Amino acid sequence: MHNQTFMRTYSPRQEALARKAAQQRDNQSFENLASSDLLTQYRIKSEPYYRMVADEIELYEAAYSVRMPIMLKGPTGCGKTRFVEYMAWKLNKPLITVACNEDMTASDLIGRYLLDASGTRWQDGPLAVAARYGAICYLDEVVEARQDTIVAIHTLTDARRMLPLEKKGEVIEAHPDFQLVISYNPGYQSLMKDLKQSTKQRFGALDFDYPEHDIEAEIVAHESGINLDIAKKLVHIAERARNLKGHGLDEGLSTRMLIYAGSLIYKGVQPLAACRVALVRPITDDPDMRDALDSAVTTYF
Ligand SMILES: Nc1ncnc2c1ncn2[C@@H]1O[C@H](COP(=O)(O)OP(=O)(O)O)[C@@H](O)[C@H]1O
Numbered sequence: 001m002h003n004q005t006f007m008r009t010y011s012p013r014q015e016a017l018a019r020k021a022a023q024q025r026d027n028q029s030f031e032n033l034a035s036s037d038l039l040t041q042y043r044i045k046s047e048p049y050y051r052m053v054a055d056e057i058e059l060y061e062a063a064y065s066v067r068m069p070i071m072l073k074g075p076t077g078c079g080k081t082r083f084v085e086y087m088a089w090k091l092n093k094p095l096i097t098v099a100c101n102e103d104m105t106a107s108d109l110i111g112r113y114l115l116d117a118s119g120t121r122w123q124d125g126p127l128a129v130a131a132r133y134g135a136i137c138y139l140d141e142v143v144e145a146r147q148d149t150i151v152a153i154h155t156l157t158d159a160r161r162m163l164p165l166e167k168k169g170e171v172i173e174a175h176p177d178f179q180l181v182i183s184y185n186p187g188y189q190s191l192m193k194d195l196k197q198s199t200k201q202r203f204g205a206l207d208f209d210y211p212e213h214d215i216e217a218e219i220v221a222h223e224s225g226i227n228l229d230i231a232k233k234l235v236h237i238a239e240r241a242r243n244l245k246g247h248g249l250d251e252g253l254s255t256r257m258l259i260y261a262g263s264l265i266y267k268g269v270q271p272l273a274a275c276r277v278a279l280v281r282p283i284t285d286d287p288d289m290r291d292a293l294d295s296a297v298t299t300y301f
């Protein structure tokens with residue numbers, strides 16, 4: 001039942017290779033490539049495993065058909081990124097993902113002049129590439145970016161659908177295929193770090209959460225290779241831990257963490273040790289909380 005080609009998660013070597021390829025991609029001058037070549041690199045070649053949870057696929061398709069910008073809301077590790085990958089594949093559109101952070105500037109998104117041996121040349125940033133050639137641009141954890149960076153997306157997310165490149169003196173009219181998607185974890189937003197209403201109100205929103213018990217177990221089994229019985233035990237442990245959110249835990253145990261634990265068990269690690277390493281130790285440093293979680297683990301293993 002375990003399908004190797006779908007083991008996309010937590011394979012450090014593959015991820016390192018992918019990172020290297022991405023770096024090489026970024027180092028290439030976008031302008032030296034024909035747009036078709038350029039976007040080929042961002043196409044998702046094989047169907048990502050995505051287990052539908054509710055009506056999110058249908059809703060997203062409808063939103064894409066009117067090119068509505070979409071915000072995916074939900075805790076970390078619950079399937080937002082996997083969902084966008086799947087939708088990009090299903091709609092057969094290239095996907096350009098940007099992991100947002102507070103050092104990111106508007107130029108990192110839009111583009112800048114670079115100096116090289118032949119003088120200066122303009123290089124489109126990921127947002128400009130997506131708008132120019134027609135990709136889905138996914139800004140992951142968008143609140144991590146500073147406000148002055150986030151406003152750069154405003155002209156693309158209203159009726160104008162355009163992106164001014166002020167330094168270059170050019171205005172990009174968004175390609176008909178272009179769509180903007182952002183992800184956002186409402187859980188750990190402080191007042192200081194929240195999206196402004198003027199940004200929020202430009203998006204339609206889909207709520208994500210940890211899937212319902214049986215579906216989550218199915219996902220964990222599929223992604224880690226362990227059998228459904230063990231996967232269900234892991235989900236039970238997670239559900240107990242999620243009840244402690246707000247009572248000493250800031251975040252619930254994510255589906256991603258359960259897959260980590262399952263992957264260790266699949267590799268032959270004892271379940272108790274696997275759960276300590278993958279579930280309990282990462283999420284809290286508090287000795288009492290660790291005891292409470294450890295005892296939840298020993299209830300099931
Ligand atoms: N509905 C789902 N279908 C398939 N895999 C899922 C689903 N939800 C979560 N996952 C698994 O959980 C992992 C973490 O999800 P991810 O999309 O990276 O979370 P997020 O972007 O919300 O932080 C994924 O790599 C995938 O293996």
Ligand SMILES: [Mg+2]
Nearest residue numbers: 080081140183
């Ligand atoms: Mg993500």
